[in-house]
Amino acid sequence: MLGKQAFLRHSVFPQAGGTRSTRPSVIRRRGTGLASIWRYLLAGLGLAALLVGVLAVVYLTAPQSAQLAGPDVSRTKKTDNGLYMASFVPERGVVRQGELESWLLTLKTKTGASVERAAIAISGGMPQHNHGLPTSPQVTDYLGEGRYRIEGLKFTMSGWWQLRFAISSGAGSDTVLFNVVL
């Protein structure tokens, strides 16, 4: 009896084994198909991660260059029509928020000659806040060699300020805008 069963199992087994041996190969083919999809997915994820990394680097470096390209805070400038060279410096050397200050404006012609007896009108404000100057700064003294003292400047808040000078002299009328960032 046992021998017969064993024989039957042995006789059946090759067929069953045969069918089993074909099934794993199908599964294996499916398996390799899935594996290649996963490989593509992983490659895609890798590329996406790389892209995110590149974008992060661009994003992190961009604000710095944007700040550099932002308001031109240079204190020496050619006037808008090129008639004068204007230099604008705080008389104490430092700018303090909320304090009345005096600044010196030095005017030279294109050829470097001092500009004497210029009429200077000052206006300005904060372009991002849409308000003007809290005070009315004016030229109070001429110090010679093209230097004019401007008193009554007050920066009441931190941020981006603009100061526009309208200059008139024998050399003509011109304007210049200075940016002050506190």
Ligand SMILES: [Cu+2]
């Ligand atoms: Cu403001």
